Amino acid sequence: MPGPDGYVVLGLYAGAGVTVNLTGRGVFENKTCHFPTRVTYYFLIDLKSACTMIPFDFLPDFPNLPRFIHGEGCIKELHEVVSSLGVQRVLLVTDPGLVKTGHVGYVAKILNDAGVSVTVFDAVVENPTTLEVDHCVAAARIGKINAIIGLGGGSALDTAKGCNFILSNGGIMKDYWGMGKASKPMLPFIAIPTTAGTGSESQSFALIADAESHVKMACGDSKAMPTVAILDPLLTLTQTAHVTACTGVDALAHALESAVTLKRNPDSWPYSVASFRLCINNLGVVIADPENIQARYAMQLAAAYAGLAIERSMLGAAHAAANPLTTHYGIVHGQAIAAVLPAVIRYNSRLAPIAQLYAQLAIEAKLVREDMPTDSAVDVLVATVCGLLQCTGLDTGLGRLGVPQTWLASLADEAGRQWTAGFNPRPITAADFESIYQQAL
Numbered sequence: 001m002p003g004p005d006g007y008v009v010l011g012l013y014a015g016a017g018v019t020v021n022l023t024g025r026g027v028f029e030n031k032t033c034h035f036p037t038r039v040t041y042y043f044l045i046d047l048k049s050a051c052t053m054i055p056f057d058f059l060p061d062f063p064n065l066p067r068f069i070h071g072e073g074c075i076k077e078l079h080e081v082v083s084s085l086g087v088q089r090v091l092l093v094t095d096p097g098l099v100k101t102g103h104v105g106y107v108a109k110i111l112n113d114a115g116v117s118v119t120v121f122d123a124v125v126e127n128p129t130t131l132e133v134d135h136c137v138a139a140a141r142i143g144k145i146n147a148i149i150g151l152g153g154g155s156a157l158d159t160a161k162g163c164n165f166i167l168s169n170g171g172i173m174k175d176y177w178g179m180g181k182a183s184k185p186m187l188p189f190i191a192i193p194t195t196a197g198t199g200s201e202s203q204s205f206a207l208i209a210d211a212e213s214h215v216k217m218a219c220g221d222s223k224a225m226p227t228v229a230i231l232d233p234l235l236t237l238t239q240t241a242h243v244t245a246c247t248g249v250d251a252l253a254h255a256l257e258s259a260v261t262l263k264r265n266p267d268s269w270p271y272s273v274a275s276f277r278l279c280i281n282n283l284g285v286v287i288a289d290p291e292n293i294q295a296r297y298a299m300q301l302a303a304a305y306a307g308l309a310i311e312r313s314m315l316g317a318a319h320a321a322a323n324p325l326t327t328h329y330g331i332v333h334g335q336a337i338a339a340v341l342p343a344v345i346r347y348n349s350r351l352a353p354i355a356q357l358y359a360q361l362a363i364e365a366k367l368v369r370e371d372m373p374t375d376s377a378v379d380v381l382v383a384t385v386c387g388l389l390q391c392t393g394l395d396t397g398l399g400r401l402g403v404p405q406t407w408l409a410s411l412a413d414e415a416g417r418q419w420t421a422g423f424n425p426r427p428i429t430a431a432d433f434e435s436i437y438q439q440a441l
């Protein structure tokens with residue numbers, strides 16, 4: 001689709017009366033574009049060569065979207081970001097693994113060079129609970145901070161967001177379970193993802209588990225949306241092969257699920273499509289060639305797009321089925337998703353309008369021609385997804401992952417009560433979830 005000044009670019013925002021400042025390097029240097037009428041445009045990926053990435057700095061002048069800075073080495077822009085936000089004392093939320101990679105020291109140096117004092121909270125754990133959030137809040141209070149940075153995967157970003165809720169609005173995490181429960185403004189929040197999967201950097205939701213009940217609480221508020229998201233693909237090179245695979249599959253599932261949920265809409269669809277297309281073209285590449293910066297770049301953007309899609313469309317049955325597997329058997333989120341995703345797509349595609357959406361995704365990703373019958377297009381999509389899952393090397397057999405057949409009924413019951421099950425486009429019962437688990441054994 002022709003974009004500003006005739007560039008062929010791939011989308012980021014759908015709306016009217018939009019002014020966008022493009023201050024990045026390359027062809028978008030210091031341009032301001034105004035769109036008086038409703039447009040859906042995609043940012044900065046050439047349709048014909050999905051791997052040609054152009055660094056950008058996207059400054060929206062409309063609410064509920066972060067400033068996105070994307071490009072190789074763009075972490076250096078953090079110096080300018082904290083200056084422009086007037087940050088003096090910042091809480092840097094991260095995990096011990098990232099301290100070892102050197103990323104934490106590097107980011108802290110950029111902040112110190114910008115005259116910002118840094119309090120580091122490096123005790124983030126996978127699937128964070130209210131306990132970690134409470135510890136994080138305590139560290140923030142000691143540091144008297146006026147901004148928060150989340151550096152890491154989804155867990156670090158979610159912990160940072162959870163901390164921001166309590167620090168800015170008081171109370172406990174449970175008070176913000178649901179949507180729009182924060183009444184006061186929040187502190188500036190800078191998201192710096194080092195994985196390419198959760199899309200937390202472009203969502204206003206923090207997923208925090210209750211430390212006692214282990215129930216995962218989705219706490220969302222537009223005020224919790226990151227102020228700035230810095231997407232530097234160089235930071236994702238330190239992911240292990242397993243993390244690359246798990247997070248990449250997560251992004252792929254986010255694209256597929258957000259495309260079809262009951263809450264899907266014209267604003268969410270372009271993000272789902274853009275993310276799906278990028279995942280299809282690049283997930284296999286980052287697995288086979290982990291040092292491929294262009295592919296890392298693309299997967300990072302795919303994850304961010306999928307996050308924007310989820311923000312507008314939510315998720316579905318694959319996430320509902322995956323969560324109990326993580327809770328009870330410790331199966332990593334992306335691996336649990338990989339186990340159930342093909343069966344969920346097949347289940348949903350028995351509903352004709354949803355089959356058409358899957359077929360449309362296959363067309364948009366150029367997996368099939370436009371005149372291919374819907375059923376055949378869905379078959380190609382499922383086969384492509386299965387092929388990608390296979391090339392990740394993840395073991396997706398639930399039996400081999402330690403899930404006994406005798407537990408499937410009880411897991412299915414729990415899956416049916418998950419929040420995201422309610423957004424699945426085809427009504428789904430516990431018996432349906434049990435059948436999905438059976439197929440994944």
Ligand SMILES: [Fe+2]
Binds near residue numbers: 198254333
């Ligand atoms: Fe996910």
